[in-house]
Amino acid sequence: MSPTPLLGRTAAALAEAVAAGVLPAGDVVRASLDRARAVGAGPEWLNAVLWTDADAALEEAARLDAAPGADLPRPLAGVPVVVKDNIATHRLPTTCGSRMLEGYVSPYEATAVARLRAAGAVLVGKGNMDEFAMGSSTEHSAYGATRNPIDPARVPGGSSGGSAAAVAAGVVPIALGSETGGSVRQPAAFCGVVGIKPTYGRVSRHGLVAYASSLDQIGVLAATVDDAALALEVIAGRDPLDATSADHPVPRLRPVDAPDGDAARPLAALSVGVPREYFPPSLEPRMRARLDRAVDHLRELGATVRDVSLPHTALAVPTYYVLAPAEASSNLARFDGVRYGRRIAGDGVQATYERTRSQGFGPEVTRRILLGTYVLSAGYHEAYYRKAQEVRALIALDFANVFADVDVLFTPTTPTLAFPLGAVSDPYEMYLSDVFTATANLAGVPAMSVPVGRVDGLPVGGQLIAPYFGEPVMLRVAAALERALGEEAHR
Amino acid sequence: MSAPAAPASRAWADRYEMVVGLEVHVQLATATKLFCNCPTTFAAPPNANTCPVCLALPGTLPTLNAHAVELAVRAALALGCTVHPLSVFARKNYFYPDLPKGYQISQFDRPLATGGQVAIGESPEGAPLVAAVTRVHLEEDAGRSIHDRFDDATAVDLNRAGVPLIEIVGEPDLRSSAEAGAYLRVVRQVVQYVGASAANMEEGSLRVDANVSTRRRGDTGLGTKVEIKNMNSFSAVERALEVEFARQCALREARRPIAQQTMLWDATSETVRPARSKEDSHDYRYFADPDLPPLVLTSEWIEARRAALPELPAARRARLREQFALGGRETEVLTGDPRLADYFESVARVHGDARAAANWVLRDVLAAMNDAGLSLAEFELRVRPADLAALLDLVRDGSLSHTAGARVFAAMVRTGEPPSRIVEREGLRQVTDDAQLGAWVDAVLAAHADEVRRFAAGERKLQGFLVGQVMKRSGGTADPRRVTALLLERVDGR
Numbered sequence: 001m002s003p004t005p006l007l008g009r010t011a012a013a014l015a016e017a018v019a020a021g022v023l024p025a026g027d028v029v030r031a032s033l034d035r036a037r038a039v040g041a042g043p044e045w046l047n048a049v050l051w052t053d054a055d056a057a058l059e060e061a062a063r064l065d066a067a068p069g070a071d072l073p074r075p076l077a078g079v080p081v082v083v084k085d086n087i088a089t090h091r092l093p094t095t096c097g098s099r100m101l102e103g104y105v106s107p108y109e110a111t112a113v114a115r116l117r118a119a120g121a122v123l124v125g126k127g128n129m130d131e132f133a134m135g136s137s138t139e140h141s142a143y144g145a146t147r148n149p150i151d152p153a154r155v156p157g158g159s160s161g162g163s164a165a166a167v168a169a170g171v172v173p174i175a176l177g178s179e180t181g182g183s184v185r186q187p188a189a190f191c192g193v194v195g196i197k198p199t200y201g202r203v204s205r206h207g208l209v210a211y212a213s214s215l216d217q218i219g220v221l222a223a224t225v226d227d228a229a230l231a232l233e234v235i236a237g238r239d240p241l242d243a244t245s246a247d248h249p250v251p252r253l254r255p256v257d258a259p260d261g262d263a264a265r266p267l268a269a270l271s272v273g274v275p276r277e278y279f280p281p282s283l284e285p286r287m288r289a290r291l292d293r294a295v296d297h298l299r300e301l302g303a304t305v306r307d308v309s310l311p312h313t314a315l316a317v318p319t320y321y322v323l324a325p326a327e328a329s330s331n332l333a334r335f336d337g338v339r340y341g342r343r344i345a346g347d348g349v350q351a352t353y354e355r356t357r358s359q360g361f362g363p364e365v366t367r368r369i370l371l372g373t374y375v376l377s378a379g380y381h382e383a384y385y386r387k388a389q390e391v392r393a394l395i396a397l398d399f400a401n402v403f404a405d406v407d408v409l410f411t412p413t414t415p416t417l418a419f420p421l422g423a424v425s426d427p428y429e430m431y432l433s434d435v436f437t438a439t440a441n442l443a444g445v446p447a448m449s450v451p452v453g454r455v456d457g458l459p460v461g462g463q464l465i466a467p468y469f470g471e472p473v474m475l476r477v478a479a480a481l482e483r484a485l486g487e488e489a490h491r
Numbered sequence: 492m493s494a495p496a497a498p499a500s501r502a503w504a505d506r507y508e509m510v511v512g513l514e515v516h517v518q519l520a521t522a523t524k525l526f527c528n529c530p531t532t533f534a535a536p537p538n539a540n541t542c543p544v545c546l547a548l549p550g551t552l553p554t555l556n557a558h559a560v561e562l563a564v565r566a567a568l569a570l571g572c573t574v575h576p577l578s579v580f581a582r583k584n585y586f587y588p589d590l591p592k593g594y595q596i597s598q599f600d601r602p603l604a605t606g607g608q609v610a611i612g613e614s615p616e617g618a619p620l621v622a623a624v625t626r627v628h629l630e631e632d633a634g635r636s637i638h639d640r641f642d643d644a645t646a647v648d649l650n651r652a653g654v655p656l657i658e659i660v661g662e663p664d665l666r667s668s669a670e671a672g673a674y675l676r677v678v679r680q681v682v683q684y685v686g687a688s689a690a691n692m693e694e695g696s697l698r699v700d701a702n703v704s705t706r707r708r709g710d711t712g713l714g715t716k717v718e719i720k721n722m723n724s725f726s727a728v729e730r731a732l733e734v735e736f737a738r739q740c741a742l743r744e745a746r747r748p749i750a751q752q753t754m755l756w757d758a759t760s761e762t763v764r765p766a767r768s769k770e771d772s773h774d775y776r777y778f779a780d781p782d783l784p785p786l787v788l789t790s791e792w793i794e795a796r797r798a799a800l801p802e803l804p805a806a807r808r809a810r811l812r813e814q815f816a817l818g819g820r821e822t823e824v825l826t827g828d829p830r831l832a833d834y835f836e837s838v839a840r841v842h843g844d845a846r847a848a849a850n851w852v853l854r855d856v857l858a859a860m861n862d863a864g865l866s867l868a869e870f871e872l873r874v875r876p877a878d879l880a881a882l883l884d885l886v887r888d889g890s891l892s893h894t895a896g897a898r899v900f901a902a903m904v905r906t907g908e909p910p911s912r913i914v915e916r917e918g919l920r921q922v923t924d925d926a927q928l929g930a931w932v933d934a935v936l937a938a939h940a941d942e943v944r945r946f947a948a949g950e951r952k953l954q955g956f957l958v959g960q961v962m963k964r965s966g967g968t969a970d971p972r973r974v975t976a977l978l979l980e981r982v983d984g985r
Binding site (some may be wrong): 104 | 594
């Protein structure tokens with residue numbers, strides 16, 4: 001079953017009604033808060049939403065209702081949103097799921113959040129996450145694990161597990177997450193929702209607390225492809241506060257249907273590559289069956305489906321786990337207890353650093369900082385960091401080569417279904433969750449996960465990957481597939 | 492303590508040679524910081540010039556200040572460097588309370604510019620001495636840790652954190668403290684000329700670290716290098732080099748090893764002592780900063796900056812020598828500060844007599860600035876070049892004597908008024924006392940008996956000459972009308 005929409009409507013329909021003055025934003029926000037209570041979105045059960053301020057959200061809704069602002073386009077008027085806890089917001093804390101930032105409230109707001117607000121969205125909560133976005137299950141949050149609303153004994157995926165779970169539980173129609181190696185797409189797959197990782201540079205990182213800057217990208221989670229496209233349209237675009245944000249025009253991403261052509265075969269002009277490296281023999285046969293069925297749909301929609309190869313795929317996880325920790329070791333150096341966040345004083349500055357950082361960071365963060373420090377240190381820099389950069393270039397080249405032949409790629413999002421809480425304790429096994437997603441981060445290309453069906457009641461995600469700034473074609477294919485699958489996507 | 496070092500080092504200088512390379516950090520004269528919009532004003536209250544970016548709050552990102560790039564490129568070009576079309580910002584990672592991000596954004600293996608040179612004078616044989624510049628790169632400054640503000644804590648002031656710097660790394664081409672001093676003066680002058688920096692050591696906008704090694708004369712290899720920091724003036728640099736040279740020579744004489752380390756100059760005791768931090772064991776784990784794209788400059792842009800460079804000191808010295816027939820020492824002093832040379836050129840152009848302008852600027856102006864404790868900018872507010880030129884005009888045409896001119900000048904410096912107003916107001920105490928005036932007239936009549944005779948005989952146009960002689964004798968202070976009356980009285984008996 002797909003998430004039950006708030007007041008029976010998508011985000012786009014809610015916003016339209018609110019903007020037209022026929023539905024008060026207050027009603028929508030109240031419905032979201034009621035749903036959150038009903039499903040136990042807070043720490044009492046799902047633990048998807050860490051911080052919330054109902055009064056602030058209702059106040060904001062009241063402001064929208066008082067000043068409808070008919071002359072301002074407000075494509076998300078009154079739409080309640082959850083924002084991952086590593087994205088800076090006013091009023092609500094921004095803790096990155098870490099003790100290190102317990103109680104920290106940012107004095108400024110992320111560009112993506114500011115754009116959501118300008119579009120009329122109302123922030124109702126901050127999404128739980130693996131500490132500093134390091135994890136694939138949202139079990140590594142200092143504030144406790146998030147449960148998967150589909151099966152509360154299982155993980156929602158991660159690191160944007162709180163945002164994905166909030167959408168899956170119907171608390172909000174859209175949420176912001178962030179990606180470094182699959183942290184939006186993997187939880188989207190596990191929770192049966194849509195998750196987009198945009199092209200690197202498409203969305204400003206200003207206000208996204210950095211994990212691995214060259215890979216990080218804010219992404220969106222939504223119940224439908226159209227709502228995801230709508231949210232992405234709002235937050236995308238050049239930002240002078242992020243030097244890596246792309247000076248690339250943001251096209252209209254919705255409506256995402258083919259503008260012309262055969263309605264029954266809307267993908268007739270497109271070719272879809274199915275890379276064999278993403279369908280290993282180890283892939284669970286029933287997952288494979290759902291994915292094959294999705295490929296059949298793509299073919300029926302008119303697309304030419306082709307077997308293709310991305311030969312360096314297997315190197316993505318080891319490459320990722322050199323580069324991401326390397327950047328993290330530097331990005332997380334600012335958490336030193338000097339200016340903000342937790343300080344555990346010791347005798348002298350060195351001791352204060354050591355105590356603050358060893359007690360403020362959890363074990364997975366500590367592991368990655370140590371790993372990253374090691375691979376950047378003199379004597380190992382060439383063997384690890386430099387080598388990984390070279391492999392990264394090869395992975396990007398794989399995509400460049402394959403996109404000379406096909407418009408988009410279709411793959412599984414994850415190698416497994418959502419696993420039970422506590423089931424994966426070996427860090428390396430956990431790292432393998434990223435095997436199909438980290439490639440797109442390393443190459444910087446856009447990718448998304450769409451629900452393609454269920455196995456034993458657990459969602460299976462299909463991944464679409466497109467060339468740089470290829471979001472429009474990616475979303476077209478996703479929308480067509482979503483429509484073709486219908487309720488099959490959630491059965 | 493310092494006294495024995497100098498003679499001893501002279502003795503050692505026969506056997507050993509000092510080898511010095513300097514690292515000069517220059518603060519770029521931008522209004523805002525390198526990666527955020529905070530002001531760079533000096534002496535603001537602690538942490539007033541900070542924002543989420545330079546405080547390294549979670550989620551903030553650096554954005555490059557284009558003006559800093561422009562100034563850095565100007566300085567690099569003026570130092571004769573090749574500016575690269577692509578350079579890369581890198582993170583230098585280390586923990587320190589005044590380093591908010593836990594890394595400094597600098598440039599490492601792809602610097603902005605490389606391969607310049609600095610002309611530092613001439614060898615005793617007259618050959619030009621040149622020191623090579625290895626590289627010029629852009630980086631941000633750190634904040635300041637203040638250890639003496641509170642008894643039980645170190646205070647951190649982040650006003651300076653993120654202020655744009657260039658580091659000018661010199662080759663180990665300098666062979667004496669005097670050469671080091673000359674190098675520094677030229678570098679300072681060049682960056683000031685191109686407007687890249689105020690380069691003021693007192694305010695910390697120019698800082699120098701020295702790498703010093705020694706070797707036996709005739710050897711060509713490099714000895715173990717010792718880095719010296721914490722010098723707060725050019726003369727401190729020169730003194731520190733002498734002291735360190737003596738220390739290393741003494742170690743060599745005693746056949747003891749010279750440790751590679753960082754030393755701090757202590758200006759009070761005039762000694763160097765090892766820095767406490769394990770500076771040399773740091774592994775900075777440099778890597779390209781993923782928050783900043785490579786800095787790409789087109790060759791057209793670079794060439795436009797080169798074309799827009801002002802006349803550089805060496806070229807200006809040559810032109811001043813040529814155009815105004817000035818001496819080497821005079822051009823040296825004038826070009827020591829580009830604004831002083833500008834001032835001179837303005838006065839000379841308006842007044843016309845470059846010799847007089849040079850004399851006044853180099854003697855009276857510098858002395859007045861020194862006496863009144865004025866910077867040239869402050870001085871210029873009081874005595875504009877046109878006013879000084881007007882004063883020189885009055886002196887040249889005899890309206891004022893040199894003595895009276897000097898008095899007017901002093902009043903100009905004091906009050907900021909133009910010379911005409913001062914001469915008029917003070918009448919320059921025009922002498923109206925008939926006894927004094929009569930004495931001057933009598934002296935002129937006695938000295939110019941021939942003209943007096945012709946004047947009395949009716950050659951009335953000589954009246955002006957005779958009055959002028961009296962004026963001259965009075966140093967321009969006599970009242971010309973009264974002088975005329977007295978003259979006619981004496982000659983015509985009226």
